[in-house]
Amino acid sequence: MIPIRRLIASVATVALLTSSMTGTARADDIPAPATIGTEQYLGGSFTMDRHLDGFDKPLTSNGDFVLSPTKGLVWRTLAPFPGTTILDDHGITRIDDQGNRDELARGDQFRQFVELISAVLAGNWQPLEQHFDIARDTTESNAWQVILTPKDGSTIQNQISKITATGTDFVENVRLEKPAGDHDAIALSGQSLQSLPLPPEFANLLTGAGQ
Amino acid sequence: MALRAILWALCLIAMAAFATWQLRGGHTGIDADILSLIGQENADPNGPQSDIATVRHLLANDGRQAIFMLSHSDRDTLETAATDFADRIAALDGTQAITLPGHNNDRFADLMALYSPHANSLLSPSDREELTDGNAETLYRRAIQNLYSPATTLSSQSLKQDPFALLPAFLSDLGAKLGTGNDVIAQGGQFYLPVMASLSPDLRSSGNDQRWVTGANAALQSITDATPGLSVAKTGQIFFAVAEASRAQSDVQRIAIIATIGILVMIGLVFYSPLPLFGALLVVGSGLLAGLAAVVAIFPAIHAIALVFGATMIGISVDYALHYLVLRSDAGSPVDRLRKIRPGLSLGLLTSVIGFGALSLSPTQLLSQIAVYSVAGLVAAYCSVLFLLPLIPARDVRPSSPILKLHDGLQAILGKTFAPIRVRLIASAAIIITLALSAFLIPGNNDIRQFGHGNDALISDAGKIADILGLGGSPVFIRIDGTNPQDRLETGEAVRDALTPLIADNRLGGMIGLSDLIPSITRQTENRDLVTTGLYDRFGTALSDQLPVTITAPDKAADYLIPDDNTARALPEIARLHSNGSDIIRLRNATDIDAISTALGDIENVTLINPPIAISNQFAAYRLWAWIALGGALCVAAILAVLRYGLSTGICVFAAPAGAILFAVLGGYAFGIAQSFFTTMALFLVFAIGADYVLFLAESRNGPHDDDTRLAVLLSLISSVLAFGLLATSSVPLVRDIGSVIAIGLIGAWFLAFWMTAPTKNNTQTQNQRGQE
Numbered sequence: 016m017i018p019i020r021r022l023i024a025s026v027a028t029v030a031l032l033t034s035s036m037t038g039t040a041r042a043d044d045i046p047a048p049a050t051i052g053t054e055q056y057l058g059g060s061f062t063m064d065r066h067l068d069g070f071d072k073p074l075t076s077n078g079d080f081v082l083s084p085t086k087g088l089v090w091r092t093l094a095p096f097p098g099t100t101i102l103d104d105h106g107i108t109r110i111d112d113q114g115n116r117d118e119l120a121r122g123d124q125f126r127q128f129v130e131l132i133s134a135v136l137a138g139n140w141q142p143l144e145q146h147f148d149i150a151r152d153t154t155e156s157n158a159w160q161v162i163l164t165p166k167d168g169s170t171i172q173n174q175i176s177k178i179t180a181t182g183t184d185f186v187e188n189v190r191l192e193k194p195a196g197d198h199d200a201i202a203l204s205g206q207s208l209q210s211l212p213l214p215p216e217f218a219n220l221l222t223g224a225g226q
Numbered sequence: 227m228a229l230r231a232i233l234w235a236l237c238l239i240a241m242a243a244f245a246t247w248q249l250r251g252g253h254t255g256i257d258a259d260i261l262s263l264i265g266q267e268n269a270d271p272n273g274p275q276s277d278i279a280t281v282r283h284l285l286a287n288d289g290r291q292a293i294f295m296l297s298h299s300d301r302d303t304l305e306t307a308a309t310d311f312a313d314r315i316a317a318l319d320g321t322q323a324i325t326l327p328g329h330n331n332d333r334f335a336d337l338m339a340l341y342s343p344h345a346n347s348l349l350s351p352s353d354r355e356e357l358t359d360g361n362a363e364t365l366y367r368r369a370i371q372n373l374y375s376p377a378t379t380l381s382s383q384s385l386k387q388d389p390f391a392l393l394p395a396f397l398s399d400l401g402a403k404l405g406t407g408n409d410v411i412a413q414g415g416q417f418y419l420p421v422m423a424s425l426s427p428d429l430r431s432s433g434n435d436q437r438w439v440t441g442a443n444a445a446l447q448s449i450t451d452a453t454p455g456l457s458v459a460k461t462g463q464i465f466f467a468v469a470e471a472s473r474a475q476s477d478v479q480r481i482a483i484i485a486t487i488g489i490l491v492m493i494g495l496v497f498y499s500p501l502p503l504f505g506a507l508l509v510v511g512s513g514l515l516a517g518l519a520a521v522v523a524i525f526p527a528i529h530a531i532a533l534v535f536g537a538t539m540i541g542i543s544v545d546y547a548l549h550y551l552v553l554r555s556d557a558g559s560p561v562d563r564l565r566k567i568r569p570g571l572s573l574g575l576l577t578s579v580i581g582f583g584a585l586s587l588s589p590t591q592l593l594s595q596i597a598v599y600s601v602a603g604l605v606a607a608y609c610s611v612l613f614l615l616p617l618i619p620a621r622d623v624r625p626s627s628p629i630l631k632l633h634d635g636l637q638a639i640l641g642k643t644f645a646p647i648r649v650r651l652i653a654s655a656a657i658i659i660t661l662a663l664s665a666f667l668i669p670g671n672n673d674i675r676q677f678g679h680g681n682d683a684l685i686s687d688a689g690k691i692a693d694i695l696g697l698g699g700s701p702v703f704i705r706i707d708g709t710n711p712q713d714r715l716e717t718g719e720a721v722r723d724a725l726t727p728l729i730a731d732n733r734l735g736g737m738i739g740l741s742d743l744i745p746s747i748t749r750q751t752e753n754r755d756l757v758t759t760g761l762y763d764r765f766g767t768a769l770s771d772q773l774p775v776t777i778t779a780p781d782k783a784a785d786y787l788i789p790d791d792n793t794a795r796a797l798p799e800i801a802r803l804h805s806n807g808s809d810i811i812r813l814r815n816a817t818d819i820d821a822i823s824t825a826l827g828d829i830e831n832v833t834l835i836n837p838p839i840a841i842s843n844q845f846a847a848y849r850l851w852a853w854i855a856l857g858g859a860l861c862v863a864a865i866l867a868v869l870r871y872g873l874s875t876g877i878c879v880f881a882a883p884a885g886a887i888l889f890a891v892l893g894g895y896a897f898g899i900a901q902s903f904f905t906t907m908a909l910f911l912v913f914a915i916g917a918d919y920v921l922f923l924a925e926s927r928n929g930p931h932d933d934d935t936r937l938a939v940l941l942s943l944i945s946s947v948l949a950f951g952l953l954a955t956s957s958v959p960l961v962r963d964i965g966s967v968i969a970i971g972l973i974g975a976w977f978l979a980f981w982m983t984a985p986t987k988n989n990t991q992t993q994n995q996r997g998q999e
Contacts, residue, residue, distance in 0.1 A: 063374065067382035070775060076374035090376050095772065098371040107377050111367045145302060195381050 059206035516606030560616030570925030654881030735815025883916030889974025916975030
């Protein structure tokens with residue numbers, strides 16, 4: 016009855032997809048971002064400003080992340096409060112600063128996320144086209160811009176109204192707008208492609224996610 | 227005579243017009259739902275709800291749901307196909323709503339609107355445990371992390387109403403309690419997606435269920451053809467009911483055609499004229515018409531089973547017609563001929579009316595309807611014989627008739643079996659004693675599942691879907707009684723506490739009750755106190771420091787979430803968890819019933835109900851009532867017989883239909899036919915027809931038309947055995963059992979009618995012989 020896990024998954028998917036664009040978005044008519052190979056991972060830092068409608072100041076957090084087409088995403092918030100969110104084929108798991116795990120969502124359907132990310136990284140927008148209308152453009156600074164708008168009747172329409180991602184070699188900014196007027200602005204920096212294996216501190220988190 | 231015939235014909239026309247107006251105008255409904263057989267007692271409406279009434283309510287609710295399980299190895303392909311399929315099902319006339327995982331976001335908004343204002347009163351069990359154990363800091367840390375998590379349901383609105391993010395945990399736990407069926411399921415490399423259709427309440431009773439099932443099957447076929455690799459399964463009471471009804475209808479149609487042709491041939495071979503056939507049809511038709519008019523005049527809705535059983539009295543009314551029609555034309559005027567058979571006819575009617583009238587004393591509407599139909603129908607058939615048949619030109623039985631030759635042959639054989647009155651009395655005593663013993667000693671089998679044929683494909687589909695959705699195990703459920711809704715909610719919470727260990731042990735797959743959706747006010751008050759003291763008092767300030775908003779403690783005087791119209795609109799599931807003043811707890815995968823029963827032992831106002839057992843008990847009660855009514859009718863018949871024929875002959879006359887019943891009971895037992903309520907009802911037919919046979923013979927015994935009566939009884943037997951005997955070839959166990967029991971009983975009735983009324987002098991002259999005189 017209550018698709019709470021589904022809802023969380025949907026939101027997570029969007030977050031993942033926007034994050035996944037950090038090294039992606041190849042299209043014929045716009046500059047191509049770097050592609051993450053299956054033996055690679057993308058690492059970098061983020062700053063997220065969460066703007067809540069009616070509140071003057073955003074909730075700002077920062078930290079680092081790693082994204083692997085085969086392993087999943089580790090989103091590690093360092094400030095103002097340490098905490099980690101893991102999205103992989105086991106589901107969505109939160110880990111607090113004391114190591115306590117809170118499994119938000121679990122199921123094989125989340126395996127789709129990683130597969131979806133891989134498709135995006137390969138410049139294959141088809142998986143997204145099922146749920147989003149996709150507009151592509153270039154900015155004045157020759158950066159590419161992708162605007163994702165949920166299709167009418169899409170399952171995600173009630174949670175996300177628009178996603179805008181821009182970047183050059185990687186995705187550098189993501190704006191995630193919600194129907195209630197809230198939005199998240201995510202700035203990604205210091206990104207680089209590295210070869211697997213993941214650094215031990217991230218690899219250990221992923222290993223424990225399924226436990 | 228002509229005037230009486232006209233008046234009676236006008237009565238029949240009026241009855242036909244009335245019945246047509248009632249049925250076509252929708253003033254009286256015909257209920258074809260098997261559920262209507264149960265739980266519709268003539269009981270005190272203010273009394274406590276019976277188990278069977280609860281079962282009926284739940285089954286009626288569940289019966290309004292059809293589940294389609296689509297599966298494919300590719301998730302996207304599956305979701306596309308499911309969306310297309312759901313649209314097709316939604317477009318069918320009779321579909322009320324469709325539930326498709328991932329397509330109910332409006333529902334989520336409704337739920338948030340309902341629950342958000344009460345977020346501080348709603349705690350998941352784990353959060354409640356943390357707060358009870360003093361581990362509020364864990365929840366505070368989770369709330370902080372939620373503020374900055376990329377995967378969150380946080381919004382400006384939720385932050386104001388639920389700053390500690392308690393509601394997502396409550397809803398997540400509730401989703402788990404509700405079980406699978408709300409999401410795509412992955413098993414063994416396949417993805418499964420359930421499409422659930424809620425059906426209109428009147429779909430099945432309006433008779434449109436066949437059309438809906440046809441449309442649903444077409445949609446399934448279409449989506450399967452369009453999607454290579456797609457597998458589908460379906461389940462729901464509507465599929466079983468339509469399959470069962472189609473099979474029964476097909477069987478009965480086939481049998482009716484063969485029986486009708488057989489009876490036509492038989493009468494044709496006796497009279498070589500269509501006029502007697504017309505007379506028989508007139509009597510039978512007027513009986514059916516009057517029976518129908520009577521039930522639609524008395525009952526707001528009549529059940530198809532009552533109509534079917536009522537219509538079987540065709541086997542009795544045709545006796546009345548044949549009894550008159552076989553009288554020879556040289557036996558006098560129509561009035562003279564009528565006078566000869568009138569005593570037997572009247573006694574036969576009286577006996578049958580007593581038998582069926584006894585049924586009307588039962589507490590069940592079904593039996594009352596059968597009684598009214600039969601009594602009215604037989605009286606009308608009787609009147610038609612008296613008023614209409616004399617107007618039809620008489621036709622004599624042809625001497626060359628092969629049926630007549632058969633009759634003569636049988637008479638000769640039967641004549642050799644005749645025994646003195648003393649032997650017949652001993653046999654009568656043996657019959658009465660054995661019948662009484664049989665009624666007590668032969669075990670009944672009232673399991674409703676045995677009555678249907680079952681459809682292997684549907685059963686297989688239902689098993690697959692139950693496995694995938696984790697809905698296997700016993701269908702038991704729990705009913706919570708009590709006049710105060712809050713008391714029931716508290717009891718529901720106590721049941722949850724008692725059964726939670728069994729869920730942990732996998733002895734119970736899961737459960738969902740009203741108190742899971744709407745906690746009691748007592749529980750909500752406790753939760754508010756825990757949240758206030760554990761979170762707001764300790765961490766409210768700290769959380770406020772992180773947010774651009776001041777966190778204030780919950781208002782302890784705020785309204786509570788209660789089960790009312792508003793909650794019912796947002797939570798339609800409440801209808802499945804409530805039944806006429808009682809709350810229902812649904813159990814999933816209940817494998818250890820004893821453990822559940824033990825766990826519930828100390829909780830008051832809680833009843834564990836097993837639907838199949840409750841239904842079987844109900845049919846056992848029906849069967850008992852039928853036997854009591856049958857016993858009463860036999861007693862009255864015995865008194866009448868003794869008054870009419872004297873003690874010795876009266877006992878023998880009475881023993882004939884009693885022996886026919888015994889014959890049917892023992893024969894059925896010997897052939898392995900389950901002794902159910904329905905076969906007991908069939909015994910009424912055996913009794914009524916058997917009484918006719920013996921009364922006709924007893925009244926004409928030693929009289930000039932004795933042989934005519936014997937021929938009439940043989941023709942009645944042939945027509946009845948043709949009709950009911952062919953039912954025994956049905957593939958539907960219920961129909962087969964009824965047909966078998968009646969056919970066996972009637973053969974016994976025929977033999978005993980002759981044997982018990984053996985002539986007191988050498989008067990076994992055949993009609994052929996008479997005709998030659």
